[in-house]
Amino acid sequence: MLDIAAIKQDPERVKKAIINKGEPDTSVVDTLLETDKNWRETIHELDQLRAENNTKSKMIGQLIRQGKKEEAEELKQLTGRMKETVKELEEKEKQLSEARFKLMLRIPNVPHESVPVGSTEHDNVEAFRHGDLRKEEWIKDHVDFCEENGWVDFERGVKVTGAGFPFYKGPAARLQRALINYFIDQAIERGYTELMAPYFVNEDSARGTGQIPDKEDMMYTVPRDNFFLIPTAEVPVSNFHRDEIFSESELPLNYVCYTPCWRREAGSYGKDVRGLNRLHQFDKVELVKFVDPDTSYDELEKLREDAEHLLRELGLSYRRLLMCTGDMGFTQSKKYDLEVWSPGQQRWLEVSSCSNFESFQARRMMVRYRKKDGKIEPVHTLNGSGLALPRVMAAILEHYQLPEGTVRVPEVLVHYTGGLKVLG
RNA sequence: GGAGAGAUGGCUGAGUGGUCGAAAGCGCUCCCCUGCUAAGGGAGUAUACCCCAAAAGGGUAUCGAGGGUUCGAAUCCCUCUCUCUCCGCCA
Numbered sequence: 001m002l003d004i005a006a007i008k009q010d011p012e013r014v015k016k017a018i019i020n021k022g023e024p025d026t027s028v029v030d031t032l033l034e035t036d037k038n039w040r041e042t043i044h045e046l047d048q049l050r051a052e053n054n055t056k057s058k059m060i061g062q063l064i065r066q067g068k069k070e071e072a073e074e075l076k077q078l079t080g081r082m083k084e085t086v087k088e089l090e091e092k093e094k095q096l097s098e099a100r101f102k103l104m105l106r107i108p109n110v111p112h113e114s115v116p117v118g119s120t121e122h123d124n125v126e127a128f129r130h131g132d133l134r135k136e137e138w139i140k141d142h143v144d145f146c147e148e149n150g151w152v153d154f155e156r157g158v159k160v161t162g163a164g165f166p167f168y169k170g171p172a173a174r175l176q177r178a179l180i181n182y183f184i185d186q187a188i189e190r191g192y193t194e195l196m197a198p199y200f201v202n203e204d205s206a207r208g209t210g211q212i213p214d215k216e217d218m219m220y221t222v223p224r225d226n227f228f229l230i231p232t233a234e235v236p237v238s239n240f241h242r243d244e245i246f247s248e249s250e251l252p253l254n255y256v257c258y259t260p261c262w263r264r265e266a267g268s269y270g271k272d273v274r275g276l277n278r279l280h281q282f283d284k285v286e287l288v289k290f291v292d293p294d295t296s297y298d299e300l301e302k303l304r305e306d307a308e309h310l311l312r313e314l315g316l317s318y319r320r321l322l323m324c325t326g327d328m329g330f331t332q333s334k335k336y337d338l339e340v341w342s343p344g345q346q347r348w349l350e351v352s353s354c355s356n357f358e359s360f361q362a363r364r365m366m367v368r369y370r371k372k373d374g375k376i377e378p379v380h381t382l383n384g385s386g387l388a389l390p391r392v393m394a395a396i397l398e399h400y401q402l403p404e405g406t407v408r409v410p411e412v413l414v415h416y417t418g419g420l421k422v423l424g
Numbered sequence: 425g426g427a428g429a430g431a432u433g434g435c436u437g438a439g440u441g442g443u444c445g446a447a448a449g450c451g452c453u454c455c456c457c458u459g460c461u462a463a464g465g466g467a468g469u470a471u472a473c474c475c476c477a478a479a480a481g482g483g484u485a486u487c488g489a490g491g492g493u494u495c496g497a498a499u500c501c502c503u504c505u506c507u508c509u510c511c512g513c514c515a
Binding site: 040043044046047048050051053054056057058059060061062064065072073075076077078079080082083245366376 | 434442443470471472473474475482483484485494495496
């Protein structure tokens with residue numbers, strides 16, 4: 001959610017952002033400004049009427065205490081008559097305020113000036129590339145490798161739950177667990193505080209990060225208790241500080257949180273989502289920051305680097321994309337995607353996306369901080385995966401595959417596989 | 425799951441129809457005093473929103489949430505949610 005004052009001040013800037021994010025119709029801005037004007041007029045009128053009523057009520061109290069019953073009765077008549085008007089105005093104010101809020105929710109975040117303008121993924125800028133694009137005929141893609149060697153059991157996953165809920169078995173399970181611990185430990189070393197979070201959230205939290213009402217279909221639900229299974233740790237961790245006010249000295253706050261993630265991913269089947277490429281349940285280590293607005297773009301680079309270094313340390317080839325305005329998403333101001341090279345599939349797989357939301361999320365969740373001059377303002381929030389597990393797994397299973405059907409353990413992980421240097 | 429108690433500001437906690445956005449204490453901020461430390465004195469200290477170019481200032485709303493009674497509700501009534509205690513069950 002943007003600051004209404006900022007929208008009023010420069011509506012053209014917001015309209016341009018809407019267009020650049022791929023929505024040609026900018027009328028929502030004008031509708032909002034119109035609605036806001038009406039709302040402010042109404043609330044002003046209402047406030048004044050209430051003030052008048054409050055004064056009269058106090059007078060009635062005084063008159064009664066002074067024993068002037070008749071004068072009190074007269075005043076009662078007056079205020080009694082005004083009640084209807086107050087009710088009407090209250091109803092009008094409520095409707096306008098709801099309409100205003102809904103319109104505000106439809107306005108996307110404004111991209112940072114450093115973000116390239118573009119409409120599709122082809123306009124994203126490859127900002128950095130690391131490592132070779134291995135291409136060797138004998139390497140099996142991770143799906144064939146896993147099925148042949150029994151590392152990941154997709155079929156039993158289907159039997160037990162459904163498509164997209166695989167079992168990791170033996171060496172694959174151990175590798176996954178090693179990666180999780182490695183990612184968390186690295187983040188801790190780099191100044192993040194570890195959180196273990198609930199895997200279900202309530203409605204308020206789902207609303208806080210904007211999962212509802214917009215992306216409701218993305219989440220699995222627990223109807224009986226009105227819970228939502230988290231699609232990412234971002235949801236519980238961002239909501240961790242909902243409705244809180246920090247002092248300036250408390251910032252920045254850095255959190256790392258490992259959770260499974262559940263996504264319904266409706267309607268996506270085919271080659272692209274084969275194997276571990278896209279699942280309904282997957283594991284992810286998430287990094288979340290609450291920062292002073294002055295520092296948020298520096299923090300974005302740090303966050304991105306915190307995620308990137310994991311890929312380099314694992315010895316995987318990857319590239320960094322600076323997402324263009326049209327491919328960036330509704331809530332971000334600036335976003336990098338990190339894609340790892342899959343030698344078996346000969347394609348890039350997205351394993352992290354690191355975003356600065358500026359105050360867009362914080363305003364909606366009421367996460368604020370008190371500046372030195374006493375003013376209260378929303379913080380800036382950022383998050384990024386560090387990293388999403390299955391695709392990293394896929395890349396490792398392919399990149400470190402040995403001809404005899406085993407997998408060499410990346411050096412940094414040996415510590416986490418109980419000293420084993422080869423799995424399988 | 426059964427029985428009971430409760431929900432007030434950063435925290436503890438008072439307040440049962442008007443002068444209550446709310447006593448008191450703690451905490452925090454600033455100032456004064458004090459040759460360190462300790463102690464003491466004074467002032468300030470919720471949030472959102474509206475009016476105002478802005479500051480100053482003024483106003484409205486909020487005492488778990490929603491509705492009701494009343495000229496007037498933290499206080500009375502109804503509904504819901506949550507928390508705590510005891511019992512049961514339990515990794």
